[in-house]
Amino acid sequence: MMWNRRTLLGAAAATSASVALSARAQTAPRAPQTWPAAGPDLTGTPSAPVVIPAPDEPKGLLSDASFPIWPEGKVPGSGGVTARRLVLERGSPAAHDRAVMHVSQPLLEVFRPANPNGSAMVVAPGGGYVRLAVDKEGAGAARRLNQCGVTVFVLNYRLPGDGWAAGYDAPLQDLQRAVRLVRSRAAEWALDVKRIGVMGFSAGGHLAAASLTRYDDAVYEPVDAVDQTSARPDLVCLGYALMSVGSGASQFPGPDAEARQPLTERVKPGLAPTFLVHAADDRTVPVANSLNMFAALKAAEVPCEMHIYQEGGHGFGFTLPGDRPASHWPDAFEAWARRSGFFGAG
Template sequence: MKRLSLVSSLLLSIAALAPAAEPVVIKLWPKGAPEAEGFKIEPEAEIKREKDDGVKRLGNVSDPTITIYPAENPNGTAVLVCPGGGYGILAIEHEGTQVCDYLKTIGVTPVLLKYRVPRRDPTDPSRVPLQDTQRAMGILRHRAAEFGIQPDRIGILGFSAGGHLSIMTALHANERTYEQDPALDVEDATPNFAVPVYPAYLVEKENAFQLVPEIKISAKAPPMCLIHAHDDPHSAGGSALIYLEYKKNNIPCEVHIYSTGGHGFGMKKNGLPVNDWLLRVAEWMPTLTKAK
């Protein structure tokens, strides 16, 4: 018995010393992303400003990818993380990698989406990024077992423009504007839940109390947890209106509107209650499986 204990201790020690699994990067479009004929773009690069404001901006993305980070003690849930940036750039750090770092600690497998920017279609800025989220959901569902996740527990979380993208994905996941590949796409790419954080572009410019026409909540919409600040110039009323539509349809929804926080707080720390938004999301996610 003592010898077995020694062997077990040795195995645990070896496991503790073993290197952590590395993130896996997957191209969404192995044959090249669908772009308009003649489309050209400068090489992908970090965009720096003269005065450093602590935001890492990634621009000119034409080869979108997902990066899958192994979770600590994975619980089978995965979250597709969509940084914001006005559909012009990606705030890849405080709305991307740092969020993934936190999700790993609570057993959630984070998947960082690098979607195409800047805007290809000025009249419909989410159309091309929506292709990327639809394809990303397909790949994750196809390869769920490989990454230790459950295909029916894959959510989406996004900030600002990425929050808008997460809502568009939740509501329009199966409206395709590209030729599908059965090996990479799935019939239903709807995420199992959505977490829009200070989502932008939800309400009419002339009426901040009216959702834009493309935001229509049906009985098929997935559960949602909305995060916003009352003093955000991108009105928190949009998140509140979405909650009310969810309530009308009797679909699980939670909304947190903090009194202060502004826009773009992400993982930045400013000593305000809004900094605890991810704790609220971590408390909410387990309720989804209990409700089944």
């Protein structure tokens, strides 16, 4: 079947009702205390989590270089929040698959390439807005992007179920601040201020899509000079991303009307070039989420490219074996980013 604008818009219209119901039913955050001792989690990996000691915040897990994104005592809406970071290991010391929960001091972990090209990517791991899959969708992204010369900043963002005043906008506060911080300190890492991108997966993909479409929303009061810097990403990658948090039908506080509006409805001309990747057999975040966003971006004449694979499930990130077609999506992203000029003239 040939996909064109008419067929994409038709698919979007035909699936909109079922997508809304599916997103509410399948992606509503689960309370930390009910996380199963075994079975699949929202990143698609069988889990047998073991609690491991967490370094005192704001020390990172993945990189020797990490730093908090907010000045001490300036994390927005922190009054009454008692969350304390918890780290769960779903893998092994030889092959980590850690989940970070209850982030109270958002931070960036820095991965510098051997041959930097001046571009940077802020990466938002997924985890259903309940946990952060920091190895599969954080460190995994950093290793691959470093090969392309990209300086990577993995964001440990706050989660809405921990009682933050902004609810589902608390993660967006963190991502906006992270982009501003990287851009304001670009000289420190020899970065081009016009090549600061955002990449996110699953719920982190929803967050990245919010950064794309809501970069100019004033979701927090400025705290210092950094907040005078633009939060607009120059390029965005959305991995099996959710486009609406639904009605919040869980014991967590539901999103308000502002956060609940589908991000496809916020697309407008002039947004950053966007790359989308998804698997058609994803049962957690239906592929229609990416189809709808692609159709909206095309209608607004935003430069974009989409890769849909027949199989891959949810949460495949950078973990699929090489004989699976979806394992090659990072190569497609790299080629597209180079054509877009994001990796520089070289």
